[in-house]
Amino acid sequence: MRKVSSVCGRYIALFGGGMCIVLCCSSKLSISSAETIALTHCKIPLSSIGINGLFVQGGIVCGNTAPDTQIHLNGQRVRISSNGSFIFGFGRDFPSTATITVTRNKVPNDYTIYIAPRQYKEQHIHGVPQRTVSPKPEDFKRIRQESQSIVTARQVDSTRTDFVTGFHWPVRGRISGVYGSQRTYNGVPRRPHYGVDIAVSLGTPVRAPTGGVVTLVHPDMFFSGGTLIIDHGHGISSAFLHLETINVAVGDTVQQGEEIATVGSSGRATGPHLDWRINWFTQRLDPQLLVLDE
Ligand SMILES: [Zn+2]
Incomplete structure (x- = not known):
């Protein structure tokens, strides 16, 4: 080039x-x-x-x-x-x-x-449940199983092309965490943040950013709490974390704008917010680069 x-x-x-x-x-x-x-x-x-x-x-x-x-x-x-x-x-x-x-x-x-490199921020989060920062030995089996099910959902390689319509914000509100930031939780360095956090009140409806098929629903994962993954086709998937309720089931087809869940503060969270992530298979992408609306 x-x-x-x-x-x-x-x-x-x-x-x-x-x-x-x-x-x-x-x-x-x-x-x-x-x-x-x-x-x-x-x-x-x-x-x-x-x-x-x-x-x-x-x-x-x-x-x-x-x-x-x-x-x-x-x-x-x-x-x-x-x-x-x-x-x-x-x-x-x-x-x-x-x-x-x-x-x-x-x-x-x-x-x-x-591919241009980026400078990532540092963010220090205080007040998350301590066990989600330093899991107990008996937590590790569950953590491994849950992360494997997320990996599996993100491997889905379907012929859907929902992504061509573009993406809308699943909720609108203050951005409280950005993609890529290096994070500490309760003072302990942990993995970077791969989603965008939007702070809104408990129970705010979450809408499908574009159409797709539900590939994972879990009411309460160790780190991410209520968790939902939607396949938008060709390896592009959305994950929604820390949900309060999930209104759809695995295999459901959802339309762009459809209400799919409500915002919660389950898992490693300090308060109600939506953490929205986008993947192309294992590559984690920045949702803020994708949305059509400001
Ligand atoms: Zn987050």
Whole structure:
């Protein structure tokens, strides 16, 4: 890739060999190249991250190509839908370069892309239940089982393409925790925060940010309390943590905007808030980069 520039509010990554990838345009942008992947099916805006576009840690890339194209990111297959839509993303600590392999007519071409690093905040949380910071030996079996069920839900690789409509906030309120921040709980360093926390009152309805199928429901996990995961297709999933009630069951199809749960403060929490997470398989993405509304 030679450079990243902004064109009419859209971001274009220019590759060697005359290939372009246009990131997340809400309308068609014509690019004349036999090798072009025109990313036109995604309504995710870029305004929140500026010139870095979405080739950034926590960022997401989606688009549209000929259905007979194969795309791999660092060797990992990127699912292409029957009408050519695809999506992938970069986790919190994604390395600064990656290889995208585009295969057409059995001929692979590799392209180097650059992923911008981010500076993450530090956040010190006080007042969570001490046992959720320093679990007792008898807690570890339960913790392992629960984390395995979350891993399994995030491995779902369905043909759904709910992600193409873009994402809305599941609740609206004050942002009390951001993606990526290094955290201490009751003074003890723990894993970074991978979601966005929205502080709202107990019982506030949680709405599906986009459509999908429910893949995990748990009334009270050790760390995350009432937990719900929804598959939006192609490995993109939402997780909702610390819920009070969950109104849907595994296998249910939900529509964008449908009420799926209510906000609680279960698990490792100091008060009512929604912790919303987005994954592309194991890559943890920043929900604040995805939402359509401010
Ligand atoms: Zn959180």
